[in-house]
Amino acid sequence: MNKFPREKDISGCSIFGLINTDGEKVSGSVITEAISVLHDRANGLGGGFSGYGIYPDYPDDYAFHLFFDSVKAKEETEELINKHFLIEYDEKIRTDNSINLPNKPLLWRYFVKNRNILSKDSEREETFKAVMDINNNIEGAYVISSGKNMGVFKGVGYPEDISKFYRLEDYSGYIWTAHGRFPTNTPGWWGGAHPFGLLDWTIVHNGEISSYDTNRRYLEMYGYKCNLVTDTEVITYLFDFLVRKNNLTLPLASKILASPMWVDIDRMEEKKRELLKALRMTYAGALLTGPFSVILGFENGIMGLGDRLKLRPLLVGKNENTVYMSSEECAVRKICPDLDSVYRPKGGEPAIALLDGKYV
């Protein structure tokens, strides 16, 4: 089976994310309950979750979640990992095999450390390269998450089945994101499900961006290979590119991905205008058009962002120390009927909730 699709992936979806800003952990069953409300927005061809803070035993190791098609692929991958990293621990990802899902790959996780002591940036760059290397060059192996103290759990099936399969009730984390997928053209390949993960970035995404190829070709100039042909992939890479590689803040990255209109930029006071003008001109290849709402998970928070025309729904709700983001309010109400506040961010306005209690 060809690992990567030739056609661009198109899907409709439901998304959900939550964060306990005090760092208190909740079980994976909570988010499973929420996303299962949105059953009808998926079609059983994809579901997935990401959890942060789930590996307290290996907090400083990169946790690689991998899909293997074959033992050979696993061996090749381990060889490659060993070249760059020290494997602290690895195991088969625990699953409930009574759940009937198609085309299950071999699921494995590794907790790894860099062989050399490096700065944080270099260390991440090395990891990034290794992930790209595995994904592009090893037949039948695919890294689905590669951050620290986090992991992505996804597959072909309804989200609630995926959750049961991965026994998410056994994990607890302070950040969870979830995705129910309605693809129209992907063969049942597990890698195509959301969240998409790179380093500690995970993206769940609803919508379809019309600027895909512009974004892809832009990213490819800077070493990213967009093999999956999914929007989620390029959006994740764009965040990685802008925030990690270009040192921009998340709010500024949001202003690039979902830029304000030129007429609005023209009206801004000079310094801000010049800044946004320069950002938009310089990173023109990163502008996302078309409908989308995404929930970005990262090491210390989540961010919700909708397209600049607000063509897809995004809701942010707060209850005490928990912030919820979702494409539908009912999913939030299911697990938290009484919210302190609810709002729907404007198109292009990021909603950011951080672990230290900051809630933007």
Place this chain on the structure above:
Amino acid sequence: MKRRIICNEDFCIGCRLCEVHCNVKHSKSRDIILAYKYEKEKEPSRMTFEQKEQVCGSIVCMNCKDPLCIKACSMGAIKIEDGTVIIDTDRCVGCWMCVMVCPFGAIKRGDKKAFKCDHCHDEEVPICVLNCPNKALMYEAD
């Protein structure tokens, strides 16, 4: 409202279509082919096409502020109505005093009656201006 048709000679291309359209507009049938090929009664054109070497242009009544033709008319047949100089053809006796004084030579001699550009007061824009292919004829109203 004072109407004025002014020719910008920088852009007059000498096609003389203004005359053609003026003639058609003031013909009986108002149809170009009938007017030219079949109608018997024909007035000379109300437009005057001027040419000197490479420069050309069309001239019509300028609707002077203080029209000499009104002063000269021996029958009091010329007056200003709605800012437009008009000739009352019922009163006109063809004495050509107006022809004698019009500084632009814009008054023509018809069959015992003087006549001139009426600025197409029944049209939104004078027909010559409307049909000038190079917008050399400009229409002003104040």
Place this chain on the structure above:
Amino acid sequence: MSSVIPEFIVDKNEDRCIKCKVCVRQCSEEVFKYFEEFDLIRIYNDKCVGCHRCEMMCPTDALTITKNNALYKENFHWSSYTINSIKKQAETGGMILTGSGNDKAYVSYWDRMLLDASQVTNPPIDPLREPMELRTYLGKKPDRITLKEENGEVSLETKLSPQIKLETPIMFSAMSYGSISLNACESLASAASKLGTFYNTGEGGLHKKLYKYGKNTIGQIASGRFGVDTDYLDTCAAIEIKIGQGAKPGIGGHLPGEKVTVEISETRMIPSGTDAISPAPHHDIYSIEDLKQLISLIKEATNYEKPVFVKIAAVHNSAAIASGIVRAGADVIVIDGFRGGTGAAPSVIRDNTGIPIEVALAVIDQRLRDESIRNEVSIVAAGGIRSSADAVKAMALGADAVYIATAALIAMGCTLCQKCYKGKCNWGLTTQDPVLTRRLNPELGSQRLTNLVNSWNLEIKEILGSMGINAIEALRGNRLRLRGVGLTELESKILGIEHAGM
């Protein structure tokens, strides 16, 4: 006696002709002559160039210009054009001259690419309801932006290279004062200024009357260096070094002395009545490092405040040349395809040299991306852009903006009779005869150009909307939204697009 058969037949319908003689007065080729004695309009078919001026001016539609169907016996190998060319050459011993762009039946890749539209999974956007952004900045972009923080306020640290702002990604390509009339130049300048875009001086210098449009002027420096002085550099918003022209790659220009009027001589800064000759090469550019020096020189002379364009004809190894030009420091690279127009060129060059802009653009854009230098330069595609659809396809292939010139001339009246080199243009465009130049009222010309570009803008917005895109930069290089039809696998690969059905 000429042995060349007339190309056109001028047919006058006597039932409709009112003998207004507008045809007699309008035809600069003197096809019509009026004999007062006989009240007869006599027609000379052999002089007709097929410009259709008479047909359009005739108030009774009495005239029809038709192709002479009684040409030589049909022959697929020896076309009438070929036979006539041979006869002309046998008569004159000279090169066959022509004007406008290559008219031969080479493949047009624009016509083999189709656009995508949104259905179900991704909503189209209604441009009447939602903002639709066409603004484009041309110039070198940095690889990354660095910021500084003062008193908790983040601001820009990177100093951007000079940029020019276009409210529409359509500009008017180089046509010199000399090759076209001053009224035509003014029409372009004024339209560019109304549209918030740019026109290009060609290498005709800048007439004093047009200085007021300086903010919308791209000043060209070509091998003749005509009209280049401090005022010129100061006034133009950007400077373009012209290396080559799509219609005649590798060929210089020649404005005959009789066309060098006093005003043209003043504008070009050459003696009046002398031939204005643009050499085939710049005599100070014999290789890429020389180009780099000229670019640096211009930047230095303009205080690093103006983007420098470099224009090349699309030829076989354009991609490598383009990469060199970027590395030589150009801010904008202009690629002129083989369909681009000219005022005068040997027809053998025009018809047989260069490559299609679609191909050149596709490979240049990809090459610059492969070398990770695409952000360092803007790409302008030129040469045969006929419609908003062509423009959109060019941008999807990777262009930042397009240049149009033939389309602009057509908007101003041109009917592509291809006799520009004769200097008798009946539409007052490619002539300096004062009787003819006044046929183009710049107010009207400017209005028509503005209308043309505005209607293309509307169409581009409509196309973007149908694709679910609402900013032009999200179209740029978005080749996924193109599909080929009737392309071979190799052609698809070169263009970087999938075939329809994939």
Place this chain on the structure above:
Amino acid sequence: MKYVIIGNGAAAIGAIEGIRSNDKKSEIVLLSKENCISYSKPQLYKMLNEENVQNIYYRNEEFYTTNNVSTILGKTLISVDFNKKILLLEDDTIKYDKLLIATGAKANVPKLKGFDGETYSFTNIDEALKLKESLVNKDKIAVLGGGLIGVKLSEYLHKMGKEVILIVSSKGVLSSLGDEKISQILNNEIIEKGVNLLLSTKIVGAKKIDSKIELKLEKENIICEAIVSCKGVKPEVSPFEKTELSIDQGIKVDDHMKTNIDDVFAAGDVTEMYNSIEDGYCNIPILPNAYGGGYCAGINMSGGDAKIDSVYPMNSLQIFDVQMITMGLLSSAEKDEVITMFDSKKRIYRKLVIREGKLIGAALLGDIDRAGILNNIIKCNLDVSAIKEELLNSKINFYVLPRNMREVIVKSYIEGIK
């Protein structure tokens, strides 16, 4: 404010329109010794023909009410007390604040030696009606004087079927124009059409013989049935003769149409105005001057400030089939350059008189189209040295003038600036 206008001709009408352009309210009184509404003197000959009578009125009857003018018609002015600002009529007096004298001109009828019968004249309606009545059973009419009135009247009488003897003392008709060629062409035309034209003929006297008249000439005697004297007109100044009003050939006015007396203006055929070409004051009894002068006076009377254009003679007339327009000075002085063009086949004659490069007179005969362009060149005192040949030989063309000059002319007429 009370305006009083004496007279009811073109000058009076001009004055009314001039006053009303500034002052819509104040009282205007118009006094005229003729008991009819204003009529056009050049059209007077139409009185002779019943069908055309309506075609001579200069304004319609509503004109006076529309402009709120009270008229006193058919009353003769005796004299004026300019100090008290009072007009003295036979049986009444009228006070005025501003006065316009527009009494026009009257016929100059020289006494014929030995003749005690009626000598008709033809300068106003009364005279015209009188002539008309007398013509009923008369067929042979002698017209004395080859000036404009005489020639025109002869033509009209001829067209009525009368036998006309036109007796002219000079060598040709319209000799006062000072152009022999014109006189010659017209002489031929008049003779050709059947008028008995006697040139260089002086009248010695006349004698009434029964119902006929014997007219004694130097060389012969001729018999006719009526005599119409058309020996020119003179300003009607009789009521002012004994006042301090300055009168020479006519009442002297400045370029604002003011007389030497405060608040008294004069206009029309009664005046003597500055002739820019002749550089002197003279009486130019033509309609454009009358209306224009009256209009100018009206504006100045009502508080405006208007200056009269330079005046000089001009006329447009048709004698039988000859159409002509003359303007300015045609009798040239030695220093003047005279150029002429004559096409005998088309009967087109054109003459230009140029003084120091400027056009000062022009005559157009046969082809009069666009004569106003030449008139304007005279009026604006434009130099024609470079274009005189073109003006003489081609169709008159506004574009003969240089562009800057044309632009100034267009602008000045559009904006009304002189």
